[in-house]
Amino acid sequence: MKWARLAQEKLNQELAEQPAVEPEAPAAFAEAPAAKAPLAPPIEPPSAPAYDWQAVLYGTKPAAPVEPPPPPTATPPVTEAVIPPPPPPAVAPTSPVPEPPQVSPAAFDWQAVLYGTRPIAPVEPPVAEAPPASLEAAPAFESPVVEAPEPPAVEPVVEPLVEEFPSAPVAEEEILPVESAPLTVAEVPVEPLPQAETLPALPVAEEEPAPVVEPPEPELPAAVEISPVFEAETVEVPAAEEPPPVEEEVVPSVEAPPIFPPAAEGAPVEPPPSAPPAEPPPESPASAPLFDWRRILNRNRPVEAPPETPAPAAPEAPAAEAAPPAAEPPAAPPVFDWRRFLNRPRTPETPPVQPPVVPEPPPAPQPVVPPPPPPPAAEQAAAAQPKPRFELDAGFLWSAEVLAAQGRRPEDVTVEEISWLQKLRAGLGRTRRSLVNNVKALAGRGPIGPDELEELEGLLLQADVGITVSERILAALQERVRREALPGDQVLPFLKSQLRKQLELEGDDPTGFAPKRGQLNVWLIVGVNGVGKTTTIGKIAALATRSGYRTLIAAGDTFRAAAVEQLSIWGERSGVTVVANPSPKADPAAVVFDAISAAKARDVELLLVDTAGRLQNKKNLMDELAKVRRIIDKQAIDAHIESLLVLDATTGQNGLQQAKVFGETAGLTGVVITKLDGSAKAGIALAIVEQLQLPIRFVGVGEKIDDLRPFNSYEFVEALLSDYDAA
Ligand SMILES: Nc1nc2c(ncn2[C@@H]2O[C@H](COP(=O)(O)OP(=O)(O)OP(=O)(O)O)[C@@H](O)[C@H]2O)c(=O)[nH]1
Structure with missing residues (x-):
């Protein structure tokens, strides 16, 4: 018993000594945040390990966005959006005449730059030149996102239209x-554009969840004189039939002009x-679009048909094209160097385009950056610990591959594109999981036979593909199988090519x-x-x-x-x-x-x-x-x-x-x-x-x-x- 008592006492004594340790931990953590605080502001240093994806990649953002990024405090991005002023539409005809917002210069050129004008390759050529690829070097400003949805200059000028x-x-x-x-x-x-992520859902939505049912609006009388005519059709709530007045003459609200x-x-x-001031149009031309629609849209033949676009540039380029590229072997394949993507220099959109702006970096703020201690580490380290909400998960990697397969180089890829693809993939996730898993299971049995084809059709129908499309795809598959056995691992690729065909309307230029x-x-x-x-x-x-x-x-x-x-x-x-x-x-x-x-x-x-x-x-x-x-x-x-x-x-x-x-x-x-x-x-x-x-x-x-x-x-x-x- 004594031994037991003694042991108990000793134990109590030891326990009493332990607590002292805890206090230290919190103290240590407390420092971290403190150190970060000062770092936040200086976003510019491209090398800084702190990757502010939004600010860096969404070069687009105009001045406004700059503020939000650093202090993710719950301030009020929303408020500034002027959302509240719903009734701004000054009813009074006296209201000044707003002018169509002038698009900022750096905006991406949808038609000329992205689509229309140029054929598929144009944008890529630079690839050869891409060699500047020195990873850290800050080559990139070309397409880098600049896209500054700068304040769409609004010309209040209103011509006597x-x-x-x-x-x-x-x-x-x-x-x-009326x-x-x-x-x-x-x-x-003219708020610059998009806060990519901020914009919350429209408030209005709730007001009218607007289901499918005809909005039985109460109302009516007044202006509805003509409505009766059509009431017949709708059995329900004739009164509700609101905007009936379809009939007739369009008397231009002549009053409009006065406004x-x-x-x-x-x-x-x-x-x-x-x-x-803006004579904005300036630099816009060559500026790099945030997302290159043209490339995105034209890339309907990725890896498989690389010969068309990349081919010429990649393989032969070295030989025919000349020395410069020699050093840079890469530049073509679908391999997406995500590290390069993550480490790419930060480009605060617009600024880069204008050389003069560059000088600013030197200003005082630099010193503020003192927290450079962290940067020294190395960009890789930073890359290793990416930023918030941007994870190198399967979604990211898949997105990167898809973009790479379309000829996109890390320097040209934007977070917006990655995010978009991730959302699309997530959105189709339900269908994909069901379809892919079943197809793989089916293909895993061996060569595709009649039974498999029938099963496959069922899977397509379940995905809402529709009977006609399903039949077409199966017919093509049968045809293929008839000629030669289709290895299990070729089923998905084959399906993909068939689906793509079905999605592209013949003769349509996207x-x-x-x-x-x-x-x-x-x-x-x-x-x-x-x-x-x-x-x-x-x-x-x-x-x-x-x-x-x-x-x-x-x-x-x-x-x-x-x-x-x-x-x-x-x-x-x-x-x-x-x-x-x-x-x-x-x-x-x-x-x-x-x-x-x-x-x-x-x-x-x-x-x-x-x-x-x-x-x-x-x-x-x-x-x-x-x-x-x-x-x-x-x-x-x-x-x-x-x-x-x-x-x-x-x-x-x-x-x-x-x-x-x-x-x-x-x-x-x-x-x-x-x-x-x-x-x-x-x-x-x-x-x-x-x-x-x-x-x-x-x-x-x-x-x-x-x-x-x-x-x-x-x-x-x-x-x-x-x-x-x-x-
Ligand atoms: N999840 C999701 N919601 C969307 C999308 N597009 C629109 N919505 C939502 O759908 C709801 C209806 O959108 P509206 O734009 O008001 O639809 P509408 O066709 O103009 O409605 P009516 O004028 O009543 O016919 C809103 O809550 C939107 O936010 C989308 O791509 N995804």
């Missing part, structure tokens, strides 16, 4: 004189605060739909309720602004009360002016008429027309849409017109039914698939192309401003059938 269209033009249809409600132009403070003129008076309007420079392009956005039309317009507007297009938005959704407000928010985010008529039940055709007039007067290049959601079986609403289309055709005769149907991917095959009617009414030229990040069955994309014979122009994978990208069949298929999954 007015008289452009004297009174009522010759539109046979009359636009309801109240004298003056047309308003939502002033857009703009005032601004003119405002004299020169120096007010355009933000916009510095780069051809980019807005034409120097002329008016009108993009009419249609679809049923809640599919994402307004959101898509906001995203496209942002993209267009960054691409340097003079853009304008027409708030043609006069039915949903919050639509105009929602659009003006997007307008603020993207720096695009919104033309709207706040009066309830305004005739959308009249709004569009006015918007076209304004667009002509301002030399706008891209006019985005929003429309109210409507079910394809509501005749009066479809007639209303037809009227809008007619107005566009008549008033914008020389314009390049695109009519895009927005389809919610989660609606699956149902969406196809809508398309047929919308096609007859609005003359569709393409489709935008939204919500691919949801529980969509990605196969719907294949069915759309096959059944509608319409090209997919954009795909949306989220609610943020940069969650929309031009459709690329290669990326889509890779995301759908990638078996990369290491995780």
